[in-house]
Amino acid sequence: MSAADSLPVCIIGAGSSGVTVAKALKQKQVPFECFELGSDIGGMWRYENDNRMSSAYRSLHIDTSRRNLGYSDFPIPDHYPDFLSHYQVLEYLEAYAERFGVRPHIRFRTRVENLRPDGSGNWQVRLDNGELRRYRAVIVANGHLWDPRWPDFPGGFGGTAIHSHDYRTAAPFADRNVLVVGIGNSAVDIAADVCKTARRTFLSTRRGAWIMPKYLMGIPIDRWSAFLMRRLKLPTPVARAIVGRLMFLAVGNQARYGVPRPRHPIWREHATLSQELLSYVGHGWITVKPDIRELRGDHVLFADDSSERIDAIIYATGYRTTFPFIDPALFRIEDGRAALYRRMLPPDLPGLYLAGLVQPIGPTIPLVEIQGRWLASVLAGDTALPGREVMEDEIGRHARRLARRYVGSARYTLEVDFREYAGQLNKDMRRGRAGV
Numbered sequence: 001m002s003a004a005d006s007l008p009v010c011i012i013g014a015g016s017s018g019v020t021v022a023k024a025l026k027q028k029q030v031p032f033e034c035f036e037l038g039s040d041i042g043g044m045w046r047y048e049n050d051n052r053m054s055s056a057y058r059s060l061h062i063d064t065s066r067r068n069l070g071y072s073d074f075p076i077p078d079h080y081p082d083f084l085s086h087y088q089v090l091e092y093l094e095a096y097a098e099r100f101g102v103r104p105h106i107r108f109r110t111r112v113e114n115l116r117p118d119g120s121g122n123w124q125v126r127l128d129n130g131e132l133r134r135y136r137a138v139i140v141a142n143g144h145l146w147d148p149r150w151p152d153f154p155g156g157f158g159g160t161a162i163h164s165h166d167y168r169t170a171a172p173f174a175d176r177n178v179l180v181v182g183i184g185n186s187a188v189d190i191a192a193d194v195c196k197t198a199r200r201t202f203l204s205t206r207r208g209a210w211i212m213p214k215y216l217m218g219i220p221i222d223r224w225s226a227f228l229m230r231r232l233k234l235p236t237p238v239a240r241a242i243v244g245r246l247m248f249l250a251v252g253n254q255a256r257y258g259v260p261r262p263r264h265p266i267w268r269e270h271a272t273l274s275q276e277l278l279s280y281v282g283h284g285w286i287t288v289k290p291d292i293r294e295l296r297g298d299h300v301l302f303a304d305d306s307s308e309r310i311d312a313i314i315y316a317t318g319y320r321t322t323f324p325f326i327d328p329a330l331f332r333i334e335d336g337r338a339a340l341y342r343r344m345l346p347p348d349l350p351g352l353y354l355a356g357l358v359q360p361i362g363p364t365i366p367l368v369e370i371q372g373r374w375l376a377s378v379l380a381g382d383t384a385l386p387g388r389e390v391m392e393d394e395i396g397r398h399a400r401r402l403a404r405r406y407v408g409s410a411r412y413t414l415e416v417d418f419r420e421y422a423g424q425l426n427k428d429m430r431r432g433r434a435g436v
Contacts, residue, residue: 007031007122007134007135007136008031008032008033008135008136009025009030009031009032009033009135009136009137009138009139009379010032010033010034010035010115010123010125010133010135010137010138010139011025011032011033011034011035011138011139011141012034012035012112012115012138012139012140012141012142012325013034013035013036013037013043013140013141013142013143014034014036014038014040014041014042014043014106014108014141015041015042015043015044015045015093015141015142015143015356016042016043016045016089016093016356016364016365016368017043017141017143017355017356017368017371017372018034018036018041018043018141018355018356019041019093019096019097019102020071020096020365020368020369020372021139021141021355021368021371021372021375021376022034022102022105022106022372023096023097023100023102023372024369024372024373024375024376025372025375025376025379026100026101026102026105027100027376028376028377028379028380028382029380030376030379030380032105033105033107033133033135034102034105034106034107035106035107035110035111035112035127036051036106036107036108036109036110037051037053037109037110037111037112038050038051038053038108038109039051039108039109040108041093041094041097041102041103041106042054042090042093042094043143044056044143044145044146045086045089045090045093046086046090047060047086047087047090048168053142053143053146054146055145055146055164055165055186055319056086057164057167057168057169057186057189057190057193058168058169059169059189059193060085060086060189061083061084061085061086062083062084062085062086062089063083063185063214063222063273064083064222064363064364064365065082065083065214065220065222065223066078066080066081066082066083066084067220067223068220068222068223068226068362068363068366069084069363069365069366070092070365070366071096071365071366071369072366072369074095074096074099074100076092080092082214082215082220083214083220110127110128110129111127111128112125112126112127112128112325113126113127113128113325114126114325114326114327115138115325115326115352116327116330117349117351117352118134121136121350121351122134122135122136122351123135123136123137123138123351123352125138135351136351136379137351137352137353137379138351138352138353139353139354139355139375140323140326140352140353140354140355140357141354141355141356142323143356144319144321144356144357144414145165145319146165146319147319147320147321147322148163148164148165148166148315148317148319148320149317149318149319149320150163150315150317151181151292151315151317153292153293153294153295154293154294154295155294155295155296155297155301156295156297157295157297157300157310157313158297158298159298159310159311159312159313160172160311160312160313161312161313161315162312162313162314162315163314163315163316163317164182164186164187164190164314164315164316164317165319167190167314169193170193170194170196170197170198171197172312173194173197173198173312173314174197174198175197175198175199176198176199176311176312177198177199177200177202177308177309177310177311177312178194178195178198178200178201178202178310178311178312178313178314179201179202179203179204179289179300179308179310179312179313179314180194180201180202180203180204180313180314180316181204181292181313181314181315181316181317182203182204182205182315182316182317182318183203183205183208183209183272184209184270184272184316184318185272185273185274186316187203187272187316188203188211188272188274188276188277189274190314190316191203191277191280191286192274192276192277192280192286194314195280195285195286196285200287200308201285201286201287202286202287202288202289202308202310203281203286203287203288203289204288204289204290204291204292204300204302205260205288205289205290205291206290206291207262207263207407208259208260208261208262209262209269209271209272210244210254210261210262210266210269210271210272211254211259211271211272211273211274211277211278212243212244212247212271212272212273212274213247213250213251213273213274213275213278214273214274214275215275216243216246216247216250217246217250221243221247221273222362222363224243224246225239225240225243225362228242228243229419230419236267236361236417236419236420237267237405238267240266240267240271240361241265241266241267243266244265244266244267251278254278257278257279257281257282258281258282258287258288259277259278259281259288260288264407267405268405268406268407269406269407270359270361270406270412270415289302289304289306289308290302290303290304291303293305298310298311300313321333321338321357321413321414330349331346331349331352333357333413334413337399337413338357338413338414339395340354340357340395341385341391341394341395341434342374342394342424342425342428342434343357343358343371343398343414343416343421344357344371344374344375345385345391347388347391347392347395348388353375355368355371355372355375356368356371357414358371358414358415358416358421359412359414359415359416360415360416360417360418360421361415361416361417361418362417362418362419363418367416367418367421367422370422370425370426371425373425373429374425374428374429377428377429378434382429382432383428383429383432383433383434384432384433384434385434386433386434386435386436390435390436393436394435394436397436402415
């Protein structure tokens with residue numbers, strides 16, 4: 001073993017990605033150290049996390065059902081509900097970390113200030129206490145739902161304006177006219193939360209979204225998708241189109257409730273899951289509006305020329321993917337382009353890996369578990385990486401698939417198909433060599 005190989009691996013972050021990567025490295029006997037800014041594990045699932053990066057709100061429940069959510073070797077107990085709250089997800093993550101002895105390897109309340117290659121094939125990491133440490137590789141697992149993306153609308157607004165990242169409860173919005181901007185899962189969750197006590201609640205969307213209930217015929221909707229794709233081996237677009245037809249039979253035309261139907265087919269987007277939105281719109285508790293044309297003090301002008309008096313705006317407009325400890329001149333993710341081989345490593349920065357930087361069609365936690373095993377296999381020398389040319393070819397192929405399949409939007413920069421992507425990673429590990 002060379003001196004470089006004897007150096008440990010650094011993991012940044014101890015959320016659902018960091019803990020499963022740590023567990024995989026430990027099982028492969030790859031030495032590592034993990035740094036977490038907060039005082040405990042959990043990442044975004046720790047409500048009011050003292051690392052100040054959690055976007056969890058009080059009413060948050062995960063959108064993946066229990067059977068599809070957990071790590072493969074640590075099933076979620078049946079006494080949990082179909083859809084876990086953030087408190088229950090955190091309990092599960094804490095039990096997982098305890099079961100596999102991850103916690104002793106984590107250094108809490110420690111900020112990574114900077115990381116960079118040291119010129120010898122290794123990486124230098126500077127901590128907030130000024131300490132410099134060397135590692136043979138760095139795995140970034142700091143999450144990608146913490147740096148708010150703010151829209152830029154003409155005019156100015158004189159009321160309260162926050163990003164959904166800072167939303168916690170509906171209490172500050174009681175008896176007020178509230179506008180939620182966006183129609184992703186967080187936007188509709190927050191609108192459904194706020195509308196119960198607000199005077200009026202509006203939901204503004206630029207191009208709409210397909211709204212899918214969490215249950216279809218009493219069964220979590222992701223179990224229908226899993227049945228069609230895993231048992232019947234149907235391609236993802238076909239399976240999602242079938243689920244869309246079943247949804248139509250169950251709830252009807254969403255436009256009938258007052259939620260415009262998108263022009264694109266359902267398989268071209270990451271559908272929004274909500275058991276409440278259509279009913280609340282149908283009851284008049286939430287009014288759907290088109291895109292904002294202009295902010296006018298205490299009023300908002302919309303693209304259909306309607307105007308509403310608004311007291312507070314909650315922007316559920318997504319997040320930028322940023323890394324405060326990496327010089328952007330060295331590496332950054334740009335909207336519409338994530339140049340990462342196997343969605344994890346930049347070809348021109350050997351030894352730098354990014355875990356959990358995916359937005360899957362399917363569950364996230366078990367997919368990141370597979371990423372963790374792939375990373376451990378690579379770092380243990382069991383799976384060989386290809387040359388830069390092969391990596392660039394794979395990155396280009398993935399970008400072209402994204403362009404063909406999904407609606408053009410920054411929202412889909414990190415999109416992957418669970419089955420396709422998991423199949424690629426598992427194949428790499430089986431043959432001991434990563435490819436295209």
